[in-house]
Amino acid sequence: MNIAQNWRLADQRYQMVGEECPHCGVKIFPPRDACPNCARPAQELYTFAGKGEVYSYTVVLDPPEGFEGQKPYYVALVKLDEGPMVTAQLTDLEGGPEIGMRVEMVTRKLRTDGEEGIIVYGYKFRPLLLPEK
Ligand SMILES: [Zn+2]
Secondary structure: HHHHHHHHHHHHHHEEEEEEEEOOOOEEEEOOEEOOOOOOOOEEEEEEEEEEEEEEEEEOOOOOOOHHHHHHEEEEEEEEOOOOEEEEEOOOOOOOOOOEEEEEEEEEEEEEEEOOOEEEEEEEEEEOOOOOO
């Protein structure tokens, strides 16, 4: 992986940067360089607002290695306001999530990797703190 790709991934982790197709206007996340809608090149960066709603969710009772300390937790398919669906862990819930619940992106510790204890951060979604206008 070259440095440019590393920076690109860092952007994806700390703010929700995807792409916007210059041909058909579709918003793309994560970035993939070709539009999933019209298959033409799409490399214009686009920063998502990081808000959307819970489209579906599941509860994880038997998490993969590195996530054991967080169980049980919810993983949701979030439909961003701009269109794309992203899969992410839900956080800061009081009780269970609901389909259609408004959520916003936050940067949180995702897991601790191995004995070196490298902490990986990424995005999760939490219920909106402030009511929307
Ligand atoms: Zn397109």
